[in-house]
Amino acid sequence: MLKFTFLIHRLEGMSREDFVQYHRNIHAPLFMSIPETEKYVRKYVVSHPVDVAGFPPATYDAITDIYFSSMDDYNSFFASENYQLKVHPDEKNFFKLDEVISQVSDEKIVK
Incomplete structure (x- = not known):
């Protein structure tokens, strides 16, 4: 499986909550x-930082991890009409599209 990680900044003026x-x-x-989520996505995780004493403040407002079986599945999902017309337009409503950092990983669970 391939893990796609997206580091996201919220829009200016939008509270963390x-x-x-x-x-x-x-x-x-x-x-x-x-329906493409059911067909192509193997796992979808959204994470938001919490303030913990002794740790520096978070650099990003969210981490989104999306797992696919292959690059073909990744490409099919993001090229789909439903993603392009329904999901993608919503992204601009809460995060800075031009500041997203992404990474592709081959995750190995050790424990």
Whole structure:
């Protein structure tokens, strides 16, 4: 499996609470609602930093991990009409599209 990690900054003027609420309760269900998610996505995780004493403040407002079986599945998902017309347009409502950092990994669970 291939793991695609996206590091995201929220929009200027959007509170952390509003950002997390939108990401978890609006965008994630929208992402899950298209049939291509069931067909191509193996795992979808949204993570939001928490403040913990002794740790520096987070650099990003969210980490989204999306797992696919192959690059073909990744390409098919993101090229799909449902993603392009329903999910992608929503992204600009809560995060800075031009500041997303992405990475592709071959995850190995050790424990």
